[in-house]
Amino acid sequence: MASRIPESFITEVRQKVNIVDVIGQYTDLVKRGRQWNGSCPFHDDHHPSLFVEENKQVFNCFSCGRSGSVFSFLMEKEGMSYPEAILSLAESADMQVDSSISAGVTQQVDSTTQVVYQLHTAAQRLYQHILLNTTSGEQALAYLHDKRQLTDDIIKHFGIGFVPEDNALLNYATEQNISREMMRTSELFISNDQGELRDRFSGRIVWPIKTERGQVVGFSGRALNANNSIKYMNSPESPFFTKGKILYNFDLSKNQIRQTNTVMIFEGFMDVISASMAEKPVGVATMGTALTRDHVRQLSHVAKRILLVYDGDEAGQNAARRSIDLIREYAKNVDIGVVYLPDHLDPDEVRVQRGLSVLKQTLEQNIQTPVEFLVNAARVGKNLSNQVQYLAFLQEVMKTLKSASPVEQDIQLTRIANEFGTSKHALQTQLQQSVTQKASKSQQTYSTMVEPPLYSNDYDGGLGQKDINQSITQVEQAERALIMAMIKSSQVMVQVKETAGFAFVHPDYQLLMMLTNIYQTQHPGDFDLAQYMDFIQKPELNQKIMAIDRSYGDIAIEKAAINDYLRVIMHDAPIDARIRELQQAINTAKQQHDDAKLLQFMTELINIKKKQSEL
Incomplete structure (x- = not known):
């Protein structure tokens, strides 16, 4: 708390x-x-x-x-x-x-996590130092300068490094007295059959992967040796690194994304870097996985427009289709665009082969709407001069156009009519039939969800109101009403604490009383339900608090009501408990045919109920 x-x-x-x-x-x-x-x-x-x-x-x-x-x-x-x-x-x-x-x-991060984080930060600094300042990094640096056309400033900005094959990080961790178990936990090392550790990314150029706040939690490594059968390697999934929740470069780009309300999603890290070099520092990339719901929600917090910049091959086009569906489902208010790349090149290839100015122009001007992209994608793999495949193309197009605006529907139908010589009227008729079929299939009856009942503020002893949960006894209703009054009023808290012999029947309310007393000491101002629940931070108790607030949160605190609650809890609760015990004992006596005990228990029950009715 x-x-x-x-x-x-x-x-x-x-x-x-x-x-x-x-x-x-x-x-x-x-x-x-x-x-x-x-x-x-x-x-x-x-x-x-x-x-x-x-x-x-x-x-x-x-x-x-x-x-x-x-x-x-x-x-x-x-x-x-x-x-x-x-x-x-x-x-x-x-x-x-x-x-x-x-x-x-x-x-507040636990010690294991803290050590892992510190080791990742140290690794990134060590790898970059080796790349830029040692003979071990000369070949890797030459590759980045010549093949990738990256400057030292770009390398520093994105934290790129190189991991030599001399176990530099292992030696560093050993010098820092980091245990072997902690090294294994960090996933920065791998072991052989004999259990000996070595640097996981040996012989690779590495790009650090960071959280939204800039904490290094993993690396992506590219083999420098072209003969290495494993060209790319990422840090494995771990409690510290979940690919489906982290976006490459989000820590560096999020402020610019907020300012422009736009984010570009790329497939590769070098694509992100190339876009930044082309004056588009709003790029992020997924890490070998498809865009996820968590990614979309993360980006929708800071951007109102998402541009998909995927490769032009079939895999890239399919990824774009899935991403459009995902964004539409989980970020309905976000605009979507798809950037068309020339000649099936990726953004980094456009920069290296055709220059930064061409890449910048492409990212600014080659933007399609999702409808335009999906209509074009429907052509892929089809021979549209073949009638069967052309009709299949039209069927796919109509599915896309059903949810498009009237203007986009008109643009795409006009375009198809002009290109293939099909009557636009016929295309419009087919679209209308498709829309009608969709509407008839989606006719469903939904039950109406009614707003939770609001309770009257009129005082009736506080116990005559129906709780949403009908199984709650009168005693627990009194406990709920009293704890709500205590939460809202420190004076009621004092009154209850000074009541000799008082205790809640149910342990949860006794615990809430103790926590509320501490809360009121730390927060002497007006009661704030959200602040109070943040203070409690126990899901099962917060769920109960919400139920209490629904029933009693708006009821005025009255002295007579407080006294009634205390009477029910202190006097009626023990009687109710004894009545339940006697009822159970009577059932047992009946089953055992013990007439003497049956008469004893029934007499006591009658007397208790008689006294209870006289109160």
Whole structure:
């Protein structure tokens, strides 16, 4: 619960970030009354059960039970720690993060992770020093200068290095007294059958792979020896390095991406570097994997436009198709463009073979809409002079055009009619039939999700209101109402603490009482539900807090009600417990045909219920 980040900074982040905007990047939200409703992104939610309360800055799913603040949402969804979620949202709000705050977060990383991070940082610095300043790196440097046409400044900017075959990093780690187990954990070394370690990337030029905040967590290496059967090698997946969540160069490009609202996605690291040299420093690249949902969501936080710059071969075209679908699904408000590259060259080849000016012009001017790209891609591999293949082409085109704007539909149909001599009217008719068929197939009946019931503020003893969960006993309802009053009012907290012999029946509420007492000491101001849930940081308790707030959060605190809650918990709860014990004992006596005990237990039960009715 305690954090090394100043509370004032956390409060500022919470004030500048709207939970609706953040969660809206993961699922479509619709305003329903005073709340927002959408499908829960934590499970397969066919009937939207996620509700977001904008005024309280909290969320709750009525199906899976997940609930909390904007910080806990990111923690659950992105696997972040509490401090990491705070810094991530601060950066998304363009807040200046003081170095002391970042250092405080770093200190909270466990010791193993810290050693691994430090070793990766040291490795990058060592590899670059070897490349630029030693005889061991001369051949690799000549390759980068001559074949790749990279300057020393570019090499330094992107942190490129070279790993010689003399185990330079292994020797360094040994000198630093890093254990063999820690070396294996770092994945910077590999071992032979005898268990002997050596540098993983020996004989390779390496590009460092960093997190969004610039922490080196892996490398991509290219063999310098052309005879090496394994030309490229990446760091393996590990707890510190997940390819599906990291984008190459995002740490260096994210500020420029924010300023331009545009990001370019490339297939290779050298493509990203070439684009930067061509005055387009907004490039990122995936690492041998397809674009993922996490990548899309990460980029949609900082960009309103995504340009796909994939190779012109079949693999590149298929990757572009998949990426378009993924972006449309998980970043609906982001514009998409596809950059067409000449003669099936990749961006780095365009730079080296035709020059920076041609690459710059290509990246600026050869931009297709997704519809234009998909229509052109439908041609690939087809002989359109063959009627069967031409009709197959048209069928694929119609699928694309069904979701296109009327203008794009007209442009593409006109183009096809002119090129192939097909009547435009016939093409329009086929498109209309396709749209009609789609509409008839998609007719479905959805159950309407009703906004959770709002509870009356009229006092009726506090116990006559129905809880959403009908199985909750009267005693637990009293506990919930009382703990809500204690959370909102330190005076009620004092009253309850001074009540001799008081204790909650259920342990969770006793724990909440203790935590609330600490919270009120640290946060003496007005009660803030999101802040309180961030303080608790226990999912099962936060889920219960949301249920309590729904039922009792808007009810005025009245002295008579507090006394009723205390009476029920302290006096009725023991009676209820004894009644349940007697009912169970009576059933047992009946099964054992023990008439004496049956008479004893039934007499006691009658007397208890009689006294209870007289109260």
